[in-house]
Amino acid sequence: MKKLSARRRHPLAAVVVLLFALAVTGGLYAAFAPADKAKADDSAQSLTIEEGKKLYAVGCATCHGTGGQGSTDGPSLVGVGSAAVDFQVSTGRMPAQQPGAQVPKKKRIYSDADIEKLSAYIASLGPGPVTPTKEQYNPEGADIAKGGELFRTNCAQCHNFTGKGGALSNGKYAPPLDDVDPKQIYEAMQTGPQNMPSFPDTTMPTKEKQDIIAYLGEVNNSDKTSTPGGMELGGLGPVTEGLFGWIFGLGALIVVTIWVAARTAKAKKS
Amino acid sequence: MSTQDIPEEENLPAEQGAKDSGEVAVPADPFADPGVPPHELRIQDIDDKAARHSERVVATLFTVSMLATVGFIASFAALSVDKIIYVFPLGHVSALNFALGLCLAVALFSIGAGAVHWARTLMSDHEIVQERHPIEATPEARAQVFKDWQDGVADSSFGRRKLARNTLFGALALVPLSGIVLLRDLGPMPEDKLRHTKWAKGKRLMNQNTMQPLRPEDIPVGSLTFAMPEGMSEHDHDFQNQIAKAALMIVRIKPEDIKDKRSLDWSHHGIVAYSKICTHVGCPISLYEQQTHHVLCPCHQSTFDLADGGRVIFGPAGHALPQLEISVNAQGYLEAKGDFAEPVGPAFWERG
Numbered sequence: 247m248k249k250l251s252a253r254r255r256h257p258l259a260a261v262v263v264l265l266f267a268l269a270v271t272g273g274l275y276a277a278f279a280p281a282d283k284a285k286a287d288d289s290a291q292s293l294t295i296e297e298g299k300k301l302y303a304v305g306c307a308t309c310h311g312t313g314g315q316g317s318t319d320g321p322s323l324v325g326v327g328s329a330a331v332d333f334q335v336s337t338g339r340m341p342a343q344q345p346g347a348q349v350p351k352k353k354r355i356y357s358d359a360d361i362e363k364l365s366a367y368i369a370s371l372g373p374g375p376v377t378p379t380k381e382q383y384n385p386e387g388a389d390i391a392k393g394g395e396l397f398r399t400n401c402a403q404c405h406n407f408t409g410k411g412g413a414l415s416n417g418k419y420a421p422p423l424d425d426v427d428p429k430q431i432y433e434a435m436q437t438g439p440q441n442m443p444s445f446p447d448t449t450m451p452t453k454e455k456q457d458i459i460a461y462l463g464e465v466n467n468s469d470k471t472s473t474p475g476g477m478e479l480g481g482l483g484p485v486t487e488g489l490f491g492w493i494f495g496l497g498a499l500i501v502v503t504i505w506v507a508a509r510t511a512k513a514k515k516s
Numbered sequence: 517m518s519t520q521d522i523p524e525e526e527n528l529p530a531e532q533g534a535k536d537s538g539e540v541a542v543p544a545d546p547f548a549d550p551g552v553p554p555h556e557l558r559i560q561d562i563d564d565k566a567a568r569h570s571e572r573v574v575a576t577l578f579t580v581s582m583l584a585t586v587g588f589i590a591s592f593a594a595l596s597v598d599k600i601i602y603v604f605p606l607g608h609v610s611a612l613n614f615a616l617g618l619c620l621a622v623a624l625f626s627i628g629a630g631a632v633h634w635a636r637t638l639m640s641d642h643e644i645v646q647e648r649h650p651i652e653a654t655p656e657a658r659a660q661v662f663k664d665w666q667d668g669v670a671d672s673s674f675g676r677r678k679l680a681r682n683t684l685f686g687a688l689a690l691v692p693l694s695g696i697v698l699l700r701d702l703g704p705m706p707e708d709k710l711r712h713t714k715w716a717k718g719k720r721l722m723n724q725n726t727m728q729p730l731r732p733e734d735i736p737v738g739s740l741t742f743a744m745p746e747g748m749s750e751h752d753h754d755f756q757n758q759i760a761k762a763a764l765m766i767v768r769i770k771p772e773d774i775k776d777k778r779s780l781d782w783s784h785h786g787i788v789a790y791s792k793i794c795t796h797v798g799c800p801i802s803l804y805e806q807q808t809h810h811v812l813c814p815c816h817q818s819t820f821d822l823a824d825g826g827r828v829i830f831g832p833a834g835h836a837l838p839q840l841e842i843s844v845n846a847q848g849y850l851e852a853k854g855d856f857a858e859p860v861g862p863a864f865w866e867r868g
Contacts, residue, residue: 396725399724399725399742400725400740400742403800403801403802403803403814404803412814414803414805414812415805415808415810415812415817415819415830418805420803438738438739438806440807441805441806441807441808442806443738443739443740443767443804443806444736444738444739444740444806445739445740445741446734446736446739448731448733448734448735448736449723449725449726449730449734449735449739449741450725450726451725451726454725454726471608472600472607472608472609472610473606473607473608473609474600474609474610474613475609475610475613476606476609476613476614476617477605477606477607477609478607505632506632506636510558510636510637510641511558511559512556512557512558512559513556513557513558513559513561513562513563514556514557
């Protein structure tokens with residue numbers, strides 16, 4: 247303090263004080279006037295929301311209600327976040343074809359631009375998980391072995407050790423994860439679509455999600471994955487292997503047995 | 517057919533021959549042994565050219581086997597263990613495994629096929645009848661055996677020396693006791709290990725992914741988290757034994773959706789912690805459906821309702837899923853209020 251007060255008569259002191267005052271004034275303005283600024287800057291954003299609302303009214307409102315509040319046919323979309331919209335619409339699950347135990351994956355009908363508009367509208371209804379960026383879901387450089395460990399702890403109980411899927415109760419099922427887009431895997435973990443529980447960043451950080459995506463890319467990618475042991479027979483474990491053994495293994499043995507015991511060709515037809 | 521045609525065979529009932537019954541005549545013994553059909557010659561038996569051809573086929577098969585064995589050794593030496601090739605129905609497989617398996621299969625199959633072809637076409641195929649003989653011994657042999665046995669009994673004075681006989685019985689009766697006493701070394705009994713886990717009052721719930729203590733705000737509705745007790749490490753010598761009992765799954769359910777009063781009391785604002793071990797035969801269960809709050813066991817389809825105190829709603833499980841009572845400590849971390857109130861996992865004899 248002593249040093250500072252000693253320099254108060256320095257020729258540059260006035261300049262320093264002036265700069266400080268300007269910075270404080272500017273900072274205070276920025277702190278107290280963000281609302282106007284946002285309005286001014288986000289006109290494009292609000293336009294997207296407006297267009298998303300129109301798309302929503304045509305494609306979604308029948309089940310989810312005119313304001314996203316939900317109805318007897320569909321859950322409320324308030325607070326589901328843009329990640330959930332992106333997952334459901336980009337995998338073709340939404341709009342749903344018919345009610346049932348589970349809405350299946352099918353051909354997507356909305357373009358990327360439309361999905362972005364819908365996401366923006368739903369996100370404006372309440373805070374929720376945000377569509378991940380490429381840095382978040384890109385599995386490059388992730389730890390595949392660690393991902394395998396995490397997958398077996400958190401996912402394999404329903405989706406099978408290599409993501410081949412499996413049955414649940416009353417017609418529900420965990421879908422196979424063959425060739426699923428990294429972004430969609432990330433969104434599914436983040437939002438927990440349908441009956442899948444969610445694995446939020448608080449219990450499974452982004453780094454671990456990347457490890458899991460990298461593991462799936464290694465073991466469940468039709469172009470890349472190799473099965474050094476031979477035919478994987480669906481990757482379902484002993485059930486298909488047993489069935490294969492019973493039908494083809496025993497079948498071959500029966501054919502050989504019949505050949506061994508068959509009558510040999512005789513010189514004279516009898 | 518007249519009755520005279522019936523041959524006088526001793527195994528036919530006598531009434532069959534009755535001439536005055538007027539019944540329809542029965543044909544000659546319907547169960548008569550047709551005997552061996554006449555031997556037929558094979559082409560190879562009469563045509564030397566065909567026989568030589570068969571020999572060449574057999575020799576070719578054995579040669580194929582030799583080549584396959586050479587191929588096995590060659591591919592073992594030549595192929596690298598991590599070379600992956602695409603084989604049509606199999607997909608991307610290891611070249612080494614594929615070559616070794618194929619060569620060994622061909623080598624073994626060719627030996628077998630060659631041997632069978634040899635036996636079928638070239639070796640003698642004359643039918644040979646092996647007669648059975650009666651099982652019963654001759655009366656003389658039987659009489660001799662009985663006599664020898666009685667002589668032996670008399671010579672041993674087994675019936676007369678009662679002291680020797682009875683002490684022998686005693687000795688034979690006591691000998692198996694040695695084996696029974698050794699059974700005492702089995703064990704020790706599990707004592708109360710089946711009733712207790714590593715969970716105890718004040719132990720924090722550690723996230724199994726990050727090994728960090730969990731806070732209630734980390735766990736939103738609809739999420740699924742796995743936890744283990746504070747102070748456990750994967751490097752502990754008994755880690756597997758302990759985690760097999762202590763494994764915990766944590767879900768958050770809206771408090772108004774929880775139907776069971778005790779379950780709600782043991783939760784923290786709807787965060788419920790249940791044992792991950794099925795009460796049927798102890799499979800790990802965590803097939804959690806977040807909309808129905810049901811947990812399904814993949815082994816035998818037992819289904820538990822986590823919104824209703826872990827009640828069994830389907831399947832063979834006999835007990836509700838044990839719930840761990842949790843609360844929040846002064847630092848804001850989730851902690852256990854004690855051990856599970858009942859033994860986790862499958863029922864056992866002394867559980868009652």
